[in-house]
Amino acid sequence: MKLAATLLAAEEGEFNPLLPHTYELVVGIFAFLVVFFVVGRMLVPRIQKTLAERTDAIEGGIKRAEEAQAEAQALQKRYSEQLEEARRDAARLREEAREQAAQIKVELREEAQAEARRLVEAAHTQIEADRQAAFAQLRTEIGRLSTDLAGRIVGESLEDEVRQSRIVDRFLDELESSNAQAVR
DSSP states (O other), X not given: OHHXXXXXXXXXXXXXXXXXXXXXXXXXXXXXHHHHHHXXXXXHHHHHHHHHHHHHHHHHHHHHHHHHHHHHHHHHXXXXXXXXXXXXXXXXXXXXXXXXXXXXXXXXHHHHHHHHHHHHHHHHHHHHHHHHHHHHHHHHHHHHHHHHHHHHHHSSOOOOHHHXXXXXXXXXXXXXXXXXXXXX
16 A cells, blocks of 8 residues: 555655656566576576586595595405414414424434434544554553563573463463452
């Protein structure tokens, strides 16, 4: 009702600065409808298309990020498993190396002991051979000296080697047997 009163007042010649003229209202409404039609038919679909693309891009980005994160977690899990397996292999290799070292140590010790026994036996054999050689040389020397001494005491020569050897052997045998009885 106020609108009608306002229109009547405008026709009577009163001018209200707050109310536009009728032709301005018609032109304004027509311009509004044109702009509304252009915006509704051309711009809104483009804006909706752009918004849909952005929504898809964001959702796709989130999905790709989730997939990348799942792949990264799978890779990390596989890496952790490989690392654990490598640690187990390293521990197994260290244990095998310790066992081999212990076995080598035992073998070397046995070889060293066998070599030591062989050297001791060789030394005993050599000592026995040297003792026998010294004993034979000493026996020969004692026999020669005894014969020379006996020959000087008796006053005759005991140069006959066979007889000299028998006398010396008998003397040394008697000497050894008396030593053996004295030791017992």
